[in-house]
Amino acid sequence: MASRRRMLLKVIILGDSGVGKTSLMNQYVNRKFSNQYKATIGADFLxxxxxxxxxxxTLQIWDTAGQERFQSLxxxxxxxxxxxxxxxxxxxxKSFDNLNNWREEFLIQAGPSDPENFPFVVxxxxxxxxxGNSRVVRWPAYLLMLFGF
Known part of the structure; x- marks a missing residue:
């Protein structure tokens, strides 16, 4: 029998503007996709x-704006x-090259108690x-280089 106790997990989605953070979140939560692009202002969550x-x-998934002007939030x-x-x-x-900046900024602003072991998903x-013809980032070589493996 399933436990009645629910656990809340807060998940933050970060990345450059236009990489598809909102679309990923909407597809995962609502099973809906839209080709129309609408920039996120500040942050939203589902x-x-x-x-x-x-x-x-309960996953509380926070979709954040990728524009530089909203990073202070x-x-x-x-x-x-x-x-x-x-x-x-x-x-x-460039969106791939900026991942380490997003990671570092997150660690600075979130201040997790154990930054070395904080879970990141790329x-x-x-x-x-x-x-697939316009793909420029190939797995896994670039990712391994990004995180120094």
Missing amino acids: TKEIQFEDRLF GVAFYRGADCCVLVYDVNVM LGNKIDVDG
């Missing part, structure tokens, strides 16, 4: 309940995060664009 083994979890949104998802567009090398998005 929740999704999932069951893992015998526990219920980070402290308020990042505090208390349990995980950070770093998103890049596989067709735009997602390459938009692999379907142009049938």
Whole structure:
């Protein structure tokens, strides 16, 4: 029988503007995709309940603006995060190159108690664009270089 106790997990999605953070969140939570681009202003969040083994979890998924002008809002949104998802567009090398900046800025502003072991997930998005012909970031070589492996 599943435990009645629910655990809240705060997940932050970060990355450059236009990499598809909002689309990823909407696809995961609502199973909906839209081709219309609308920039996120500040931050927004959705929740999704999932069951893992015998526990219920509520994911509070925070979608943040990728524009530089909104990065000062980070402290308020990042505090208390349990995980950070770093998103890049596989067709735009700069979005990949900026992942370490997003990671470092998150660690500074969120101030996790154990930054060395804080969980990050890296997602390459938009692999379907142009049938994959415009892809410039290949897995895993660039990722390994990014994090110094």
